[in-house]
Amino acid sequence: MNLSKVFSASIDGIEANLIEVETDINVGLHSFNIVGLADKSLSEAKERVSSALKNSGVKPPSKENRKIVVNLAPADLKKTGSHYDLAIAVGYLLATKQIKDFESATKLFIGELALDGALRPVSGVLNISQMAKEEGFAELFVPKENAVEAAMADKVKVIPVNNLLEIINHLENRNVIAHQPRTPIQPSLSSEHSMVDIADIKGQENAKRALMIAAAGGHNLLMQGSPGAGKSMLAQALNSILPAPGEEEILEITKVYSAAGMLEKNYFINWRPFRAPHQTASLPAIIGGGQNPRPGEISLAHRGVLFLDELPEFRRDLLEALRQPIESGKVLVSRAKGHLTFPAQFMLVAAMNPCPCGYYGDPEKECRCSAFEVFRYQKKISGPLLDRIDLQINVPRVKVEELQNKNRDVKSADVMRKKIIQAREAQRERFKKLGLPFFTNSEMSSKACDEIIKLDKEADNFVKDMFEKSLLSARSYYRVLKTAQTIADLEEAKNITAGHLAEAFQYRLRENS
DSSP, X not given: OOEEEEEEEEEETTEEEEEEEEEEXXXXXXXXXXXXXXXXXXXXXXXXXXXXXXXXXXXXXXXXXXXXXXXXXXXXXXXXXXXXXXXXXXXXHHHTTSSOOOOGGGEEEOOEEOTTSBEEOOSOXXXXXXXXXXXXXXXXXXXXXXXXXHTTSSSSEEEEESBHHHHHHHHTTSSOOOOBOOOOOOOOOGGXXXXXXXXXXXXXXXXXXXXXHHHHHTOOEEEEOOTTSSHHHHHHHGGGTSOOOOHHHHHHHHHHHHHTXXXXXXXXXXXXXXXXXXXXXXXXXXXXXXXXXXXOHHHHTTTSEEEESSGGGSXXXXXXXXXXXXXXXXXXXXXXXXXXXXXXXXXXXXXXXXXXXXXXXXXXXXXXXXXXXHHHHHTTSOHHHHXXXXXXXXXXXXXXXXXXXXXXXXXXXXXXXXXXXXXHHHHHHHHHHHTOOOSSGGGOOHHHHHHHOOBOHHHHHHHHHHHHHHTOOHHHHHHHHHHHHHHHHHTTOSSBOHHHHHHXXXXXXXXXX
């Protein structure tokens, strides 16, 4: 029976799916067909495979082989990309008895073939490696350029392959390829990838305090101020105080970038991403999706920062689409044939001017906008979106005396980061004891807030008074509590006091102004 079955994998969004590659050699007019809902790039695989086999010194598909059918199962799952080439070639060699039988049920093959038989790297290899571990595969064959990335997952033996001839010799036990050692994951500080050090920013002590709280608890931040006040610079400096991601976070971030084909020369992303899309970006570019769904900017900012400069200049539908991901930490992309879920646990940092000319409320420069223009500009940011932003601050113009002051007392990024790391460690320990899957205070559900956050009598009275007088929504109430918990963590306080609540509450004033 000229039939073989080997295994490969597909990438659907950022998730890997197991694919069975069945090859049948049958009687009939010569043909070479790939079935199983394959796209154009995959249907062209037969030409790449044929040339690669011929140039590797083995017998390629020809008139003597009669009818060749390659089935990619399950047939109802759309197959895209070129990383099935290696599995198709190995399946063909097995079906035509050009290599001896091997234990194919324990091996998984990934890679694009060049016409000379060389293997080219593909995207989504870490995702596939983790899936192979979960499915119990013993060996994963990948292009050599992808081996370091694949070896981030443990319990799977990664075999780095240069070309088709190498893998034939390995499967025939003529020249066994040494497996790739497990890749050590070394976290990297975000400051190494930051454009601005927070110590270089003169003045703006209140804004720096807000940045510190946002970084410690993963809170969203909105900065409003006149042009040139330093809003963009402050946002760019946030990376200089963020702690390095942990191993679990590195794997999450790398999976997103690998599926998007954006790892480039990096084997993994071991720092916190900072994404700053332009105002003209489309909805799929920000949220994710497209004809072949890919992660958007909010997923590329997973466990990092999404910076939206000139917030009101973004399209209204795009801003409203951010509401669900901010709340849930993931984005659901729905299509007629199904839906995909992308991770999107990011810190939203936004900057905006108070009016179209930028000088409304400026003590030194007169605003040229009418009251209606100011109102219409500020209403571009809806109440429900503002409700999801924990910290809302005004960034005033820096005085010339502060710019010229060379003897100022500067708190370095290292000092701030040390306090932030201590606060985050306190949060992780708290969640770990209760078995909760959170990393930062901002991720807490309302149920977790009720369980974790304890108020003394004075703080409880303050909350009731605050809630009654300011007409806060239920969401705002819980977000104030989360921010207050972060402030308490920064001060290493065991309980939340009225002072912590007062500071947290002052960052919510803009939505009621």
